Amino acid sequence: MSELLVKNAYVIDPINHIDGEVMDIAVKDGYIVEDVGPKATVLDAEGCLTLPGGVDSHTHVCGTKVNFGRYMSPEDMRAGREVRRGVKHATSGYSVPTTYANSYRYALMGYTTLLEGAMAPLEARHTHEEFSATPLQDMMANTLFDGNWAVMKAVAEGDIERVAAIVGWTLSAVKGFGIKLTNPGGTEAWGYGKDISCIKDEVPHFGVTPAEIIEAMIQACEMLRLPHSVHLHCNNLGTPGNYACTIGTFNLVPDLNKTRQSLYATHVQFHSYGGSDWKTFCSKAEPVAYTVNNLPQIVIDMGQVMFGKTTTMTADGPMEFNLYRLHHNKWSNHDVELETGSGIIPVLYRKKNLVNSIMWSIGLELALLVKDPWRCLLTTDNPNGAPFVKYPEIIALLMSKKYRDAEFATVNRRTESRVILPALEREMDWNEIAVMTRAGQAKALGITGIGKGHLGIGAEADIAVYPLKVGEIDPAQEYQKIIDGFSKTRWTVKRGRPVARDGEILVHGENTTIWVDPKISPEHDMSHDPEFTEMFNHWYSVRMSNYPVQDEYLKRNLRIETEATI
Amino acid sequence: MIHEDMICPFCGCLCDDLVIETKGTEVVRVDNACTLGSHKLMNAGKHRLKGPIMRDSGQWRDASYEEAIEYAAGILLDADRPLLYGWSSTQGEAQGTGVSMAELLGGVIDSTTSVCHGPSILAIQEVGHPGCTLGQVKNRADLIVYWGCNPTEAHPRHMSRYTTYADGYFLENAFRDRKLILVDVRKTETASIADEFVQVKPGGDYAVLSALRAIVRGREDVVPPTVAGVTKEQLLRVAALCKEAKFGALFFGVGLTMSPGKYKNVRNAIELVDELNRHTKFTLTPLRGHYNVYGSNEVFTWMTGYPYAVDFSRQIAFYNPGETTAVDLMARKECDAALIVASDPGAHFPKKCLEHLASIPTVLIDPMHTMTTPLVKCQIPTAVTGMDAPGTAYRMDGVPIHVKKFLDLGYPTDTEIIGKIFEKVKEVRHP
Numbered sequence: 001m002s003e004l005l006v007k008n009a010y011v012i013d014p015i016n017h018i019d020g021e022v023m024d025i026a027v028k029d030g031y032i033v034e035d036v037g038p039k040a041t042v043l044d045a046e047g048c049l050t051l052p053g054g055v056d057s058h059t060h061v062c063g064t065k066v067n068f069g070r071y072m073s074p075e076d077m078r079a080g081r082e083v084r085r086g087v088k089h090a091t092s093g094y095s096v097p098t099t100y101a102n103s104y105r106y107a108l109m110g111y112t113t114l115l116e117g118a119m120a121p122l123e124a125r126h127t128h129e130e131f132s133a134t135p136l137q138d139m140m141a142n143t144l145f146d147g148n149w150a151v152m153k154a155v156a157e158g159d160i161e162r163v164a165a166i167v168g169w170t171l172s173a174v175k176g177f178g179i180k181l182t183n184p185g186g187t188e189a190w191g192y193g194k195d196i197s198c199i200k201d202e203v204p205h206f207g208v209t210p211a212e213i214i215e216a217m218i219q220a221c222e223m224l225r226l227p228h229s230v231h232l233h234c235n236n237l238g239t240p241g242n243y244a245c246t247i248g249t250f251n252l253v254p255d256l257n258k259t260r261q262s263l264y265a266t267h268v269q270f271h272s273y274g275g276s277d278w279k280t281f282c283s284k285a286e287p288v289a290y291t292v293n294n295l296p297q298i299v300i301d302m303g304q305v306m307f308g309k310t311t312t313m314t315a316d317g318p319m320e321f322n323l324y325r326l327h328h329n330k331w332s333n334h335d336v337e338l339e340t341g342s343g344i345i346p347v348l349y350r351k352k353n354l355v356n357s358i359m360w361s362i363g364l365e366l367a368l369l370v371k372d373p374w375r376c377l378l379t380t381d382n383p384n385g386a387p388f389v390k391y392p393e394i395i396a397l398l399m400s401k402k403y404r405d406a407e408f409a410t411v412n413r414r415t416e417s418r419v420i421l422p423a424l425e426r427e428m429d430w431n432e433i434a435v436m437t438r439a440g441q442a443k444a445l446g447i448t449g450i451g452k453g454h455l456g457i458g459a460e461a462d463i464a465v466y467p468l469k470v471g472e473i474d475p476a477q478e479y480q481k482i483i484d485g486f487s488k489t490r491w492t493v494k495r496g497r498p499v500a501r502d503g504e505i506l507v508h509g510e511n512t513t514i515w516v517d518p519k520i521s522p523e524h525d526m527s528h529d530p531e532f533t534e535m536f537n538h539w540y541s542v543r544m545s546n547y548p549v550q551d552e553y554l555k556r557n558l559r560i561e562t563e564a565t566i
Numbered sequence: 567m568i569h570e571d572m573i574c575p576f577c578g579c580l581c582d583d584l585v586i587e588t589k590g591t592e593v594v595r596v597d598n599a600c601t602l603g604s605h606k607l608m609n610a611g612k613h614r615l616k617g618p619i620m621r622d623s624g625q626w627r628d629a630s631y632e633e634a635i636e637y638a639a640g641i642l643l644d645a646d647r648p649l650l651y652g653w654s655s656t657q658g659e660a661q662g663t664g665v666s667m668a669e670l671l672g673g674v675i676d677s678t679t680s681v682c683h684g685p686s687i688l689a690i691q692e693v694g695h696p697g698c699t700l701g702q703v704k705n706r707a708d709l710i711v712y713w714g715c716n717p718t719e720a721h722p723r724h725m726s727r728y729t730t731y732a733d734g735y736f737l738e739n740a741f742r743d744r745k746l747i748l749v750d751v752r753k754t755e756t757a758s759i760a761d762e763f764v765q766v767k768p769g770g771d772y773a774v775l776s777a778l779r780a781i782v783r784g785r786e787d788v789v790p791p792t793v794a795g796v797t798k799e800q801l802l803r804v805a806a807l808c809k810e811a812k813f814g815a816l817f818f819g820v821g822l823t824m825s826p827g828k829y830k831n832v833r834n835a836i837e838l839v840d841e842l843n844r845h846t847k848f849t850l851t852p853l854r855g856h857y858n859v860y861g862s863n864e865v866f867t868w869m870t871g872y873p874y875a876v877d878f879s880r881q882i883a884f885y886n887p888g889e890t891t892a893v894d895l896m897a898r899k900e901c902d903a904a905l906i907v908a909s910d911p912g913a914h915f916p917k918k919c920l921e922h923l924a925s926i927p928t929v930l931i932d933p934m935h936t937m938t939t940p941l942v943k944c945q946i947p948t949a950v951t952g953m954d955a956p957g958t959a960y961r962m963d964g965v966p967i968h969v970k971k972f973l974d975l976g977y978p979t980d981t982e983i984i985g986k987i988f989e990k991v992k993e994v995r996h997p
Contacts, residue, residue: 062868064964070867072690074885077871083881084669087997092871092883099868122699125966129658129958130868191706192812193847205736321843330694331840333849334964337701345694539735541701541728542965543571546582550968 003028003040004496006463009050010470012431014439015454019431020470022047027461030496034457043491043498045465051434052455053112053462053494055441058231058266058301059382060313061102062116062130062139064123065334065342069096069311069383072332073346076311088505095310095346095383099133103509105389107136107500110464110489113452115445116141117231117266117381118182118315120336122542124174128513128553135509136492136499138452138462138558140445142231143176144315144340145217147188149539150532152206155216161524161566164220168518168564169526171224173548175515175557178228178445179221182315183235184210187341195318196235198245199252210235211252218263222256224518225562227446229257229299231264237319240275243284247291255297260446267303267381268292269363281355282418283362289369292376299444300370301379304363304394305356306386307349314384317341338540349386354418357411359385361419367398367436368424374443378436391437392486398428398436399475399482427476447514450558461496464489513557518564569972574603575655575952577721578854578962579728586972593973600722607953610973613934615947634929634946635983638905639990641927641943645903647879648673651892652909652931654856657957657969660980661858661865664907667988669870669878670995674901677862678855678909679874680891685823686852687863687873688887689832696839698815698849699963700728705735706847709811713749713835714771714821715853718756724853729815730759745807749774750821762804769826770794774801775834781805782841814848823852854962856909857952857969861960896922904928905987908980912938931983949977957981 004027011018011025026036060066070077070093080094080101091101106114114134119127119141131139145151145167154162167179185203186196194204199211217230234249236242246268253263265271274284292298314320317333320343324331327347335341349356363385370376378395382388397404401424408415408422416422428436442453451460468485475482492500499507526532527544536544572584586607587595596607618634619626629637642648650668653661654677661677668675679687703710710729717724725731734740748760749771757763766774770793777793780786782805791798808814816839822831835850842848854860863873870876872885875892888894892911895901896919903926912920913936920941928942933950949955954973960966 067864067868068695068964070871071687071863071873072694074691074872077883077885081871081882084878085881089666090669090870090878090881090883098871098883122701122965125958125968126864126960126964129865129966133662133868191702191847193843324694325844330692331696332690332694333696333698335698335702335849337699337705538733539701539705541699541704542967543582545571546573546967 002496003036004461004493005036005040005042006050006465007042007044008047009045009465010047011050011455012434013052013455014431014435015443015448016456025455025463027496030461031451032455032457032459032461043465047469048490049430049466049468049470051110051464052438052453053464053492054110055113055438055445055453056111056379056388057115057377057441057445058117058379059114059388060117061114062099062134063119063127065313065344066096067130068332068334069313069344070098072330072344073311076346087508095387099130103134103136104505107492107505108488108503109391109486110466110492111137112462112492112494113138115177118142118144118180119174119176120144120340121170121174121176122336122339124176124549125553128175128549131511131513132555135511136494138512138514140177140514142178142180143171143174144180144182146181146184146315147340149338150535152188152203152208152213155208155212156206160216160219161223163216164223164564164566165520165524165526166532167220168224168520172517175513175549175554177514177516178226178231179217180231181214181217182233182340183237183319184213186235186318187315190318190341191335198235199249214249215252218253218256223566224564226516226518227560229261229264231266233266233314233316234271237270237316238323240273240277240281243272243274243288246271246288250291250295250298253295253297261299261444262297264444265298265300267379267384268300268366269303269305269359269385272362272366278355281358283358283365283420285362285365285369286420289366292370299375299377300366301377302363302367303379303381304385305349305359306380306390306393307351307356307360308386309346309348310383310386311344311346312384313342313344315340315342317343319343320345351411354412354414357415358418360411361415361421364397364404365419365421365424368426373432373435374440376436377441377444392483395433395486396479396482399433400479401425401427402476403479430470450560461493463493465491510556513554514560515557516560516562518562520564520566524566572972573952573967573969574599574607575857575950575959575969576603576606577857578860579721579724580857580959580961580967581723581727582967588972591973591975602722610950610953611975614975615934615945618944618946620944631946631978634944635986635990637944638929638987641903641929642671642905643991643994647901649892649895649901649904650675650907651904651911652907653677653862654859654909656858656908656980657951657955658858658861658865658959659957660907660984661862662869663981663984663988665866665869667984667991668876670991670997672879672881674877674890674895675866676875676890676892677866678859679863680887681893681914682820682855682859683823683852684874684887684891685829686832688829689836693833693836695836696843696849697851697963699965700961703815703849704728704732706813707734707815708737708743709745709747709807709814711747711749711814711816712756713816713818714825715817715819716750716754716756717853718754720819721853747804747807762800762807764796764800764804767795771822771825771831772827772834775831775838777801778805779834779838779841782809782838782845808842808848809845811846814842814846816848816850817853819853851963858959860962860964861958864960893919902926905931906938906942907931907984910936910938912936912941931980933977946983947977948980948983949975951980955979
């Protein structure tokens with residue numbers, strides 16, 4: 001039995017409606033309890049800001065394409081190296097750090113739960129191997145279905161129950177968490193070097209449209225009663241004028257779930273572009289945010305761009321090739337049979353560049369224009385918009401108009417006529433930041449029930465104490481203090497154990513992999529479906545029996561069983 | 567007993583449809599495997615070293631596992647510049663333990679990559695890698711290019727599972743609809759079924775690739791009548807085949823990576839494929855040899871940031887192929903102890919390197935007597951992954967496969983032995 005008491009904590013816990021109350025948090029055996037005995041280890045927070053452990057609902061940290069980003073980029077590895085010391089392994093990498101580096105840097109910022117944004121089912125074993133080497137955060141994997149042949153055939157037949165059965169079987173087989181659609185239909189078209197421009201285009205050979213795939217998957221997700229909604233990377237990412245496609249997609253979404261959104265749209269910054277070409281490129285954050293404000297069934301994340309070097313990586317293979325043709329840097333591509341694709345290129349976002357400056361503005365505009373912080377979460381689509389170590393700067397930008405103006409004065413001068421950022425006066429408060437970085441993320445992922453994103457009795461004792469005295473700092477003026485404070489916790493507590501203190505990693509750690517296992521009736525069990533097994537053994541390059549991820553790949557894990565309606 | 571859907575632990579194809587029949591500890595039948603795989607699997611329990619052996623004043627003697635493990639930990643701890651080399655024919659789990667041990671020792675860890683596709687990785691680090699999984703090629707490709715390799719002999723089922731002879735979802739008659747181009751310095755057996763056999767003069771690959779790039783870019787005017795023994799007419803035909811294909815897949819072997827030009831050849835091939843992607847769909851895949859050499863690159867990369875040749879002597883992960891690669895360390899007589907795991911440098915390294923290897927304390931972890939055995943001071947036999955041990959391996963296209971066990975011969979796994987050596991190391995050198 002281990003007991004811990006975090007004393008004198010200035011707590012903001014939005015899920016439990018606590019907004020700045022000085023209190024003690026008692027922890028026993030990894031969970032938050034009413035009280036502990038006198039022998040409990042005491043951490044004195046001395047009135048510092050104390051939040052539930054951070055949750056990142058969309059990041060790329062583990063798996064085939066992330067590792068390929070490392071593999072192809074020794075220059076990035078050299079940019080982030082630290083020596084081995086104590087329990088801490090040597091680390092490499094700045095924008096695509098090694099698994100240990102990711103884990104340490106997230107822990108130092110107070111993050112304790114991460115959702116890997118894109119796992120190809122065929123290569124799931126790889127993602128789980130890297131999860132095991134990411135010791136200080138609990139991990140989940142969004143599973144890619146954007147170009148899944150079996151799903152597209154079932155959609156073409158209009159058989160939504162079959163879609164759900166296929167998704168359910170696959171999630172159980174690969175130990176995935178939720179449904180990810182990346183440029184639905186587009187990754188399949190990219191198999192022959194083509195792409196999809198928007199939701200009404202037909203996917204070559206399959207006779208379905210992205211709109212049909214998205215609608216079917218939203219229904220299938222609810223049939224399976226998955227904790228998280230469909231998680232969508234819209235078609236047509238990164239092209240001028242794509243905001244119309246984004247709004248069209250949002251308008252497809254029915255409101256099917258009482259407890260959470262029905263669609264999570266990720267990195268919406270990359271999907272809020274106006275203009276008809278790069279010369280007329282401009283922000284359309286306003287109409288996109290307006291649509292989101294009117295559709296409570298949608299939650300988005302920012303996908304904020306920050307200036308500097310990074311590596312872009314996505315399952316959206318065709319988009320990466322287009323980006324490569326703009327940047328002429330180096331390009332990797334990795335299509336995955338019957339399922340999805342992926343691409344990687346390094347990029348440098350520059351303040352002198354007009355397009356990059358507009359992109360930077362759009363992400364901030366979205367966050368400031370979406371009225372409800374529960375529905376616009378703070379991300380960079382790590383590392384696509386920027387490495388996650390930039391989050392503290394984004395927090396400061398959202399809290400301080402003065403900081404935004406100071407930064408705006410340094411970007412490309414022509415940006416002003418293409419964006420509305422300078423006109424936005426909103427400055428976020430501490431509670432809103434807590435929502436956007438943990439509470440809202442946990443709610444959107446549907447994991448508050450398993451004790452994530454809050455500090456109520458029975459919650460997992462994932463706690464972040466920041467060296468910030470809320471009453472003594474004016475975030476609007478002292479933005480550097482905000483950046484410094486959110487960069488390095490005083491303590492990060494994971495499952496009741498202090499894992500980081502003042503920038504030092506204290507333990508090796510052991511994470512939990514959270515996965516979903518929908519319970520489906522025998523008549524919908526795809527493992528005995530003749531057409532499904534035939535497709536598997538004929539067109540995949542691995543046998544169906546060798547496809548599921550064995551239990552031994554998950555060390556410590558939490559299986560969420562859902563009662564599917566099929 | 568019949569074991570179905572078994573995985574072949576021989577080459578980077580990792581065929582996973584084998585049927586193996588065993589009687590006790592004997593393999594009596596192997597179905598679906600190629601000659602190479604069959605031979606390895608049929609002899610699964612044979613030629614194994616019974617237990618660890620150590621050299622005592624020039625003579626081999628039997629030793630216990632405890633003694634051998636103690637010795638291995640001792641030489642690694644005593645060394646100033648220990649080298650941990652091999653890793654291509656073992657389970658991913660052992661590779662991970664090896665990396666952690668190299669880190670704590672401040673040693674160098676390198677895999678056989680540095681003597682096969684190391685140059686391919688250097689090229690990828692310069693210009694990237696347009697690739698795909700093998701099933702993508704199987705279902706879509708109507709043009710296959712094999713360059714500097716001979717799959718008929720080295721990856722015998724590559725063509726039947728993934729390319730020429732495989733069924734393809736989008737191809738009506740896959741065998742007839744798929745064209746095959748072979749580029750090599752000599753006419754191998756694969757040439758007999760190729761639609762175009764391009765015979766390049768040794769050392770001429772770079773020039774031929776450059777000529778093809780020029781033609782694809784519309785600059786055939788700069789190409790001379792012959793390039794490295796290849797006629798301009800044939801180059802024009804090859805370029806046209808590539809551009810007209812709906813999906814082209816280029817595979818290459820050490821004929822490209824280890825011939826004059828080395829990584830520059832591979833870079834040129836990648837840039838040709840980049841160029842072709844502006845006209846059609848084209849991918850490129852290195853034909854990896856050992857069944858889990860790609861796994862060593864994957865594991866090393868997520869743990870250290872680099873795919874091979876990682877030097878921990880400064881407590882950071884440092885990577886500089888040519889300096890931190892095994893051959894170079896040995897040639898400079900720099901390493902003063904070595905742990906060789908699941909590979910056979912005795913059969914492949916230059917003589918000068920082997921002379922140095924023989925002069926330093928070296929432990930070999932390998933199930934059988936190999937050409938490296940005469941050079942080492944101690945050998946520890948272990949279970950063979952894919953026969954008497956399960957484990958993770960990565961196919962040449964990055965697909966991770968769980969390799970299964972079908973025999974029990976009582977040997978410890980590589981992971982267990984390396985884990986025990988690591989425990990001993992940790993007793994002395996605390997993390």
